[in-house]
Amino acid sequence: MDFKPSIRENFLDLFYKEIERNVPDTNSKLNLHILKIENNQFCYDELIKQLGNHMIPFALSKKEIKEFEKDQRYYELVEKAASKFRDARVNDGEAGELLLFCFLESHLKAPKILTKLEIKLSSNDYAKGSDGIHLLELAPKNYQLIFGESKLEQSLTTSISHAFKSIHDFLTRKKNNIHDEIGLINSQLCKEAFDEDLYQFLKSIIIPKASDTDPIVKNNAFAIFAGFEIDPTDQEKRLSNDKFLALIKSKIKAEVESKMNHIKNKIEEYELFSYTFYVYVFPFMKLDKTRKEIIKKITRAE
Numbered sequence: 001m002d003f004k005p006s007i008r009e010n011f012l013d014l015f016y017k018e019i020e021r022n023v024p025d026t027n028s029k030l031n032l033h034i035l036k037i038e039n040n041q042f043c044y045d046e047l048i049k050q051l052g053n054h055m056i057p058f059a060l061s062k063k064e065i066k067e068f069e070k071d072q073r074y075y076e077l078v079e080k081a082a083s084k085f086r087d088a089r090v091n092d093g094e095a096g097e098l099l100l101f102c103f104l105e106s107h108l109k110a111p112k113i114l115t116k117l118e119i120k121l122s123s124n125d126y127a128k129g130s131d132g133i134h135l136l137e138l139a140p141k142n143y144q145l146i147f148g149e150s151k152l153e154q155s156l157t158t159s160i161s162h163a164f165k166s167i168h169d170f171l172t173r174k175k176n177n178i179h180d181e182i183g184l185i186n187s188q189l190c191k192e193a194f195d196e197d198l199y200q201f202l203k204s205i206i207i208p209k210a211s212d213t214d215p216i217v218k219n220n221a222f223a224i225f226a227g228f229e230i231d232p233t234d235q236e237k238r239l240s241n242d243k244f245l246a247l248i249k250s251k252i253k254a255e256v257e258s259k260m261n262h263i264k265n266k267i268e269e270y271e272l273f274s275y276t277f278y279v280y281v282f283p284f285m286k287l288d289k290t291r292k293e294i295i296k297k298i299t300r301a302e
Contacts, residue, residue, distance in 0.1 A: 003135070003198060006057035006112070007105035014046055018253050019281075023263050028277040030263065031107065032256045035282075040237055040244045042285055044293070051098055052298040058101045058132075059084040059117045061188075082299040084117045095294040096150035096282075097131040100225035103280045108223070110134035110146055113202065114185055129181045130170065134223070135205065141214065143205050144221040144276060147181070152227035152291055156259055156281065159226035164266035167222050171272075178220065182206060221276040229287040230255075252283050 012033070019032035035042040056065060059081040068077035085094055097117065104110045115132040130147035137143055149166050153159040171178055189202050208216040230252060236244060263279060266272075284290050 005105035011106040030279045032281045048297045056081045085299050095291040096152045096225050096227050100148050100150045104134045110136035142217045146221045146223050148223045150225040154229045156228035163224040168270040223278040225280045227282045230283045256281050
């Protein structure tokens with residue numbers, strides 16, 4: 001069945017891949033990607049171009065994109081995708097949601113079924129629930145439905161803590177919980193599936209029938225995007241390019257590795273042992289300014 005990620009692996013060429021490992025005693029994988037550094041600065045302009053390229057499949061459904069492309073309404077397609085984002089001045093989270101989408105598609109190779117953004121009726125809507133839902137094939141007839149949770153905080157500990165708290169709430173609250181979300185996916189599937197075969201295929205995975213002779217196995221999993229701030233000192237900024245790069249990479253790596261136990265503790269605290277977590281950690285310089293700048297530039301807002 002032709003249900004593939006919309007983002008190629010070469011998206012990852014923009015990052016140093018520093019950590020990709022299992023968190024001991026959990027079903028969790030920790031990934032650290034550091035944005036390319038030139039002249040002691042992150043290459044945000046290159047990142048913004050890449051995110052701008054991938055804004056459309058993030059913000060709109062496959063069916064909607066096909067409609068615009070069929071009539072060659074390319075300008076309107078970009079305009080429609082941009083209109084889904086909240087105003088950059090008050091937009092603290094959608095840059096993280098877009099980055100998580102890109103990593104899940106290009107790194108994990110888990111195509112999107114739905115994002116919170118695409119079902120918003122206007123840019124001011126606020127939808128509870130997960131930030132996006134992706135599908136990962138582990139083996140033939142064995143799938144994970146991955147629910148995304150993005151948090152951008154000054155401290156990495158806070159980002160991770162808030163993400164796990166949100167996931168725990170999502171699993172345990174009475175309304176807008178994981179069961180409601182699966183029902184929502186089911187009702188929205190016709191938008192993501194542009195033909196009947198794909199629709200039936202996705203439906204058979206999202207709500208599999210245990211009574212089938214060779215049943216599909218589906219489990220739910222979570223992906224976390226934990227953005228945090230690093231703040232090099234004036235002295236560090238004056239280092240030669242080689243020394244700065246080596247120092248910053250080793251500082252970020254040490255900071256992230258020190259959070260292995262924190263991830264493990266949160267899984268224990270909330271008793272989430274039966275879920276797989278894909279944790280993507282991402283450092284920013286000037287977090288508040290950068291996340292707003294990303295949205296402003298990709299949506300070409302004045």
